[in-house]
Amino acid sequence: MSDLSINPSYRSKIHPKKFALYTSFASITMMFAAFTSAYIVKQAGGNWLEFAIPTQFYISTAAILMSSVVLHLSLKGFKQGNQNRHKYGMIAGTILGIVFIAMQCSGWMTLVDNGIYLKGNASGSFFYLITLVHALHIIGGIAALFVALYHTFTLKFEATPQRILRYELTVHYWHFVDVLWIYLLMFLIFIK
Amino acid sequence: MAELITTYDTDVILAEQGYDDKFHEHHHGDKYQSGFIHHYIFSMDHKIIARQFLMTGIFWAIIGAAMSIIFRIQLGYPEESMAWLKPLLGKWIVVDEAGIGTLAPEFYYALVTMHGTILVFFVLTAGLSGTFSNLLIPLQIGARDMASPFLNMLSYWFFFLAGVIMFYSLFISTGPFSGGWTAYPPLSALPQASTGSGTGMTLWLVSLTLFVVSVLLGGINYVTTVLNLRTQGMTMWRMPLTIWAFFVTAILGILSFPVLASGFFMLIFDRSLGTSFFLSDIFIEGQALDRVGGTPILYQHLFWFLGHPEVYIIILPAMGIASEVLSVHARKPIFGYKAMVLSILAIGFLSFIVWAHHMFMSGVNPFISNFFVVFTLIIAVPSAVKVFNWITTIWGGNVRLNSAMLFAIGFVSMFISGGLTGIFLGNSAIDIQMHDTYFVVAHFHIVMGVAAFFGMFAGVYHWYPKMFGRFMSETMGKIHFWGTLIGAYAIFWPMHYIGMAGVPRRYYSFDSFDAFKHFTELNKFITIAAAVVFVIQLLFVLNFFYSIWKGKKMTSRNPWEATTLEWSTPIEPIHGNWPGNIPSVHRWAYDYNKDEREYVPQYIPMVEGEEEDH
Numbered sequence: 001m002s003d004l005s006i007n008p009s010y011r012s013k014i015h016p017k018k019f020a021l022y023t024s025f026a027s028i029t030m031m032f033a034a035f036t037s038a039y040i041v042k043q044a045g046g047n048w049l050e051f052a053i054p055t056q057f058y059i060s061t062a063a064i065l066m067s068s069v070v071l072h073l074s075l076k077g078f079k080q081g082n083q084n085r086h087k088y089g090m091i092a093g094t095i096l097g098i099v100f101i102a103m104q105c106s107g108w109m110t111l112v113d114n115g116i117y118l119k120g121n122a123s124g125s126f127f128y129l130i131t132l133v134h135a136l137h138i139i140g141g142i143a144a145l146f147v148a149l150y151h152t153f154t155l156k157f158e159a160t161p162q163r164i165l166r167y168e169l170t171v172h173y174w175h176f177v178d179v180l181w182i183y184l185l186m187f188l189i190f191i192k
Numbered sequence: 193m194a195e196l197i198t199t200y201d202t203d204v205i206l207a208e209q210g211y212d213d214k215f216h217e218h219h220h221g222d223k224y225q226s227g228f229i230h231h232y233i234f235s236m237d238h239k240i241i242a243r244q245f246l247m248t249g250i251f252w253a254i255i256g257a258a259m260s261i262i263f264r265i266q267l268g269y270p271e272e273s274m275a276w277l278k279p280l281l282g283k284w285i286v287v288d289e290a291g292i293g294t295l296a297p298e299f300y301y302a303l304v305t306m307h308g309t310i311l312v313f314f315v316l317t318a319g320l321s322g323t324f325s326n327l328l329i330p331l332q333i334g335a336r337d338m339a340s341p342f343l344n345m346l347s348y349w350f351f352f353l354a355g356v357i358m359f360y361s362l363f364i365s366t367g368p369f370s371g372g373w374t375a376y377p378p379l380s381a382l383p384q385a386s387t388g389s390g391t392g393m394t395l396w397l398v399s400l401t402l403f404v405v406s407v408l409l410g411g412i413n414y415v416t417t418v419l420n421l422r423t424q425g426m427t428m429w430r431m432p433l434t435i436w437a438f439f440v441t442a443i444l445g446i447l448s449f450p451v452l453a454s455g456f457f458m459l460i461f462d463r464s465l466g467t468s469f470f471l472s473d474i475f476i477e478g479q480a481l482d483r484v485g486g487t488p489i490l491y492q493h494l495f496w497f498l499g500h501p502e503v504y505i506i507i508l509p510a511m512g513i514a515s516e517v518l519s520v521h522a523r524k525p526i527f528g529y530k531a532m533v534l535s536i537l538a539i540g541f542l543s544f545i546v547w548a549h550h551m552f553m554s555g556v557n558p559f560i561s562n563f564f565v566v567f568t569l570i571i572a573v574p575s576a577v578k579v580f581n582w583i584t585t586i587w588g589g590n591v592r593l594n595s596a597m598l599f600a601i602g603f604v605s606m607f608i609s610g611g612l613t614g615i616f617l618g619n620s621a622i623d624i625q626m627h628d629t630y631f632v633v634a635h636f637h638i639v640m641g642v643a644a645f646f647g648m649f650a651g652v653y654h655w656y657p658k659m660f661g662r663f664m665s666e667t668m669g670k671i672h673f674w675g676t677l678i679g680a681y682a683i684f685w686p687m688h689y690i691g692m693a694g695v696p697r698r699y700y701s702f703d704s705f706d707a708f709k710h711f712t713e714l715n716k717f718i719t720i721a722a723a724v725v726f727v728i729q730l731l732f733v734l735n736f737f738y739s740i741w742k743g744k745k746m747t748s749r750n751p752w753e754a755t756t757l758e759w760s761t762p763i764e765p766i767h768g769n770w771p772g773n774i775p776s777v778h779r780w781a782y783d784y785n786k787d788e789r790e791y792v793p794q795y796i797p798m799v800e801g802e803e804e805d806h
Contacts, residue, residue: 014420016339016340016416016417016420016421017339017340017416019339019416019419019420020339020340020343020412020413020416023411023412023415023416023446024408024412024446026446026447027408027412027446027447027449027450028450030446030447030448030450030451031450031451031453031454032454033451034450034451034454034455034494034497035454038454038458038469038490038493038494041490041493042469042486042487042490045487047485118461118465118466118467119465119466119467119468121485122467122468122469122485122486125461125467125468125469126469129457129458129461129467133457
């Protein structure tokens with residue numbers, strides 16, 4: 001089915017599917033740029049409640065940074081034919097991704113305990129909105145990792161170009177949502 | 193100088209000069225083209241998907257236009273009984289004891305809202321750029337298909353699903369959304385705000401969110417395809433202007449639609465989860481709501497950050513198509529190719545920094561308005577460059593006045609007429625008088641409604657043989673053109689005067705305004721013109737479907753004697769577009785009347801001593 005998109009050999013610097021994925025990063029970036037711009041505009045309008053960001057959000061940050069590192073190693077392992085590194089890296093990365101979501105949930109609950117509600121002041125509403133929509137993107141990444149896990153455990157270990165590409169797409173997306181989270185966290189820390 | 197060739201044996205040239213991408217070797221059977229369902233319904237072939245977009249676009253265009261006729265009847269003949277529409281509109285026509293039927297005011301608003309939504313998104317975005325980007329990008333850059341045929345298929349089906357949901361919303365008991373196509377809060381944010389704000393708005397939001405997904409999937413694919421799958425020799429500076437236009441259109445979509453999605457998310461939060469991003473100090477039926485601290489202006493910023501690039505998403509493909517059609521049928525190279533490309537890029541860039549000119553009167557800081565005025569007026573520069581180049585292209589050309597060419601010329605006419613009034617509206621001071629009047633309605637209908645339609649018609653007449661292997665009827669095409677051109681001006685020209693007098697848009701009736709009484713006859717005239725133009729469009733639809741089966745058959749591959757690659761493919765379209773090699777490109781797309789040769793297709797190698805024209 002994908003024969004069609006094979007690049008003519010004389011210009012294949014980057015696989016078109018990878019390029020398409022990077023293009024979609026521009027879209028996602030614009031979406032969060034819109035949220036954060038709206039945040040700044042709303043904040044300038046006054047009536048803005050400041051609150052401390054619960055610790056869980058820093059733990060989740062550590063988790064997702066680590067997950068990116070192990071997934072990177074796992075991808076490298078796949079390319080080098082190191083089955084164990086590939087497999088365990090992927091499992092660890094997926095678990096760390098789930099830890100990220102769990103920590104975000106726990107963080108939201110702490111916020112609620114601290115009296116910061118979705119329905120309350122706009123600062124809280126924005127915090128929930130931005131972290132929630134980001135979490136949805138992480139869940140998408142976890143879903144892709146589950147597909148990758150499924151392939152790892154059901155298919156013979158064989159680093160074909162097609163499978164390397166697939167795993168690369170997954171891991172690169174993961175790095176992107178990771179970096180996106182770092183940006184969002186910095187934004188929420190410094191502009192509050 | 194070598195022997196001058198005026199007709200070309202494409203197969204021989206492609207076999208000798210083309211690029212062998214080994215496509216047919218490792219292509220094991222046609223897995224996803226066999227069987228009716230995979231061929232015509234869940235197709236991944238860009239040519240089929242293009243036709244799907246076009247047919248769906250036509251369907252929506254008829255519905256959207258029919259809606260405009262209904263509200264035009266209300267505006268032109270507010271006193272007349274509309275009881276005869278009862279079988280169609282049911283409870284939205286209220287019949288009193290005397291048998292006089294009136295259109296329910298809330299349904300009037302729903303009609304206006306749906307007309308805008310349908311035409312802007314479903315017809316002029318999906319129907320125009322969806323159709324022609326799909327059809328032409330792979331064919332004109334020499335690719336077998338899109339970068340991801342699967343995402344391309346999904347793009348259409350998300351659009352289709354968005355359409356199904358919107359269509360469903362027309363039939364629910366509270367009616368479709370009725371707060372204007374821009375869906376400003378609070379009408380869009382509070383389900384209790386009006387009849388259409390409940391389920392109608394929910395469906396609207398779901399539908400348009402799916403639509404955003406469709407545009408993004410399509411756009412990502414178009415950009416990737418243009419940048420990665422061009423054939424050998426097809427440098428960016430050799431691409432036809434159509435491709436440049438679709439390319440920039442797709443970039444605009446990729447960057448601006450997500451911002452609309454952000455706005456929609458916040459709107460959904462406000463509607464369903466009780467946040468107050470856009471709401472503050474609202475009273476409904478004397479009751480104060482506990483929603484404080486938000487501002488509807490914020491939504492307007494997010495909406496128009498999409499909304500303005502959106503008008504270029506609509507008009508750029510039409511510009512690209514017009515450039516191509518004018519050049520082919522004037523038998524002349526496009527004038528100022530590089531200037532054309534640069535002006536497309538300039539328009540694309542500027543479209544992102546002018547959005548607040550839709551909000552001059554919404555309470556934004558007038559000092560900030562100044563910046564938006566300046567950037568808005570600067571758009572006149574690349575636009576004027578394009579207009580100048582179009583006119584210069586046909587100047588002194590050996591013009592074939594067929595339907596496609598007529599519509600391309602009509603496009604230029606409409607773009608000039610509508611563009612000039614944009615200069616009025618772009619001034620924040622003049623906008624104090626003009627905003628929200630029929631002047632605005634006239635302006636944007638001419639410049640992005642009718643002009644974009646003209647571009648689309650030019651494209652349909654021109655590439656119809658490529659799509660269906662037959663020609664549309666020229667006679668009917670010409671009647672269609674003249675009727676539409678004259679009719680469209682008859683509808684929208686008078687609206688400028690009405691608008692200058694201050695008649696506000698979106699009003700159900702002007703009965704209680706003495707100042708507007710003298711426009712009664714003019715409004716009748718506009719309504720009659722609109723009805724006539726509507727009937728003429730049905731002629732186009734008839735011509736379109738009749739010609740699929742009964743049109744004059746295409747007997748040669750390149751009936752227009754054009755230079756671009758799509759005309760080197762077989763008459764009977766095949767999967768993968770070219771049966772053997774894909775063409776290699778040796779020249780730009782506009783070698784007409786060069787060195788005494790009538791036209792030189794892009795896949796013809798340069799002869800000795802020949803120089804590239806640009």
